[in-house]
Amino acid sequence: MAQPDRPFRTPLNAVRAFECAARLLSYTRAAEELGVTQGAVSRQIATLESYIGQPLFRRIGRGIALTFAGERYAAEVRDALAILESASARIMRRPDESVLIVGATAIASRWLIGRLAEFQRAHRALSVHLRDVTSTAELHGIDIAVLSEAAREPSLESLEILRERLIPVCSPATDVPQTHDALAEGTLLHLTAYPDAWANWFAAAEFKGAYGFAGPVFDDVALAIEAAIQGQGIAIAPAHAVETDIESGRLLAPFPISVSSGRRYHLAWPKAKGRLQKVRLFRDFILAAPAVGRLDKT
Amino acid sequence: MAQPDRPFRTPLNAVRAFECAARLLSYTRAAEELGVTQGAVSRQIATLESYIGQPLFRRIGRGIALTFAGERYAAEVRDALAILESASARIMRRPDESVLIVGATAIASRWLIGRLAEFQRAHRALSVHLRDVTSTAELHGIDIAVLSEAAREPSLESLEILRERLIPVCSPATDVPQTHDALAEGTLLHLTAYPDAWANWFAAAEFKGAYGFAGPVFDDVALAIEAAIQGQGIAIAPAHAVETDIESGRLLAPFPISVSSGRRYHLAWPKAKGRLQKVRLFRDFILAAPAVGRLDKT
DNA sequence: ACAATTCATGAGATTTTCTCATATTATAAC
DNA sequence: GTTATAATATGAGAAAATCTCATGAATTGT
16 A cells, blocks of 8 residues: 555566576576576576566577577676675674674773783784774674673673773973962863862862863863863873873873772673673783773772 | 585575665564565564574664664665666666667678668667677577578568679779779789689670789688778779778779679568567668669669 | 477475464653 | 553464476477
8 A cells, every 4th residue: 555556576586596597508507506496497587587578588499598688687687696695695704703892982992092902912813893882782793892881781791990080181291280289270171071070189189279160171081181282281081091191201190189080981791792702801801901990099 | 416515595585675674774664665564574584684694683672773794784785686676677678769779791781881870860869789690590689680691580571672793992092903904914802702703703894814813812801891992902892892982982993894792682670670660760761772772783 | 200408388286475463572651 | 660552573374486297399419
């Protein structure tokens, strides 16, 4: 009823029989290849010809030859079926044991990247793909992920790996604040995601004075860090996210005081994949990484 | 038995159902589009997934979404099916009324080409394809042909259009023979296809002397004509084949005497196509062409 | 002329696919 | 929460497509 009429569809199995017969120029041999009788092939092709509305083969004597139209059709059909079969063949190769797909939030990626390089070095046989993932709901197709939430669904497992702490950082190339007063007078970079960060930090530092509320506010943590690197001010950033920048000297943490953001990062993975060696290797590697808690003294 | 085992073949109809469901992201709507029930689609896709060995859709709540593998597979499948459907669509457009496929032997083509241009000009709506054909047995896919044999098969019709005559020709740039004696002394180009041509010609010219038997022999009439054009000697060629060369001044026929080769050219066409306007137009055009008999005084 | 090979076809068996009815699962509204 | 709703999954039998078998017809090669 919903259909205009009948949106005639090419009879696909007949097309396959045709492709085979066109290639072998023989119904009999096509039948062999397809594992059916010659009569079946004959019928299939008759079906296709009647659908097409014209002969695809000329019957010459006891053999067959393609008509011009058939010749052309055969070429196109061959292409299409080749695409199909190769697509099937590829997808049928089960997800490789040697490819590990790791998911992570944007901020966690910042920290992960350094780790991944190390992991990669330790397990050259594995190739690691990093994919953006925000929540445990997006874990399909992913072997294991670093997220700021624990897994609640019963099909997932997770382990806490890091309690996020925030720490002030700035470029070593700028006027690095040496005192809390100097800091309070500097340009403070704020993060939408952590609105109370600076307040909490100054409280933790037992600083009583006023400080720069008016600094720029960033929605994107990575952008704030980038701004700090470029010397545009002092950011208060997740310690794990600036770890590599500090190591490389692009950033400096002028004060040892850090505050908790409340976020806890977890490794999360589908239970079904927990037993895969590649997943276990990665999980063990991350848990064993000495750096996990380095800047993370609660 | 001949088969190694089973050369597993992608279940094509399941693939089609998948393509549809992947596009609409709904079994229910796919079922509507395919004109079957939802359950049928569900089963088809289950079949495909079990063939593929992995899920193509994720069942999320009351809906479905493609898995990563499914996403990729869908894209490839879509391409393949599109090729298939468009190939079918094209072939199903019956052979166009606006395309005339003309067959001709190599030598007849030489004469036809000039005519075709004229025909083309007279019927701009038609596009004409010229295809090499040697005998009436090769007429499939051809609307009408010029051949040196009449049609014997009952499915064909034919009409004589030209009795081939042979006439001496040479390049105007060379020493053009003015007398029969001069001709007899010149380099005569012989044709395998017409071994007695020169003998017959000299007989017709009532020439009694000796003449150059020793000239080069050509298997290919076109090559002999080309040789004559290049001034390598005097060829005795089918008048119709050199008509345009004479008109353009590239060749010269020094003597008005011609002899019959015995060959008679015919227009031949499948009876089934005799009624098509494009075929009738061409047939009438050829028959009416004033030039057909011009060099053909028996 | 005859044997062998090949495609075509009728009749019935077989297999696949579809429908119908119902179960299952998840969302959305109350 | 509970219920209504909307989607996919599935069991059983019906329907349809497909295949096999047997045979016919046409052609080639001996």
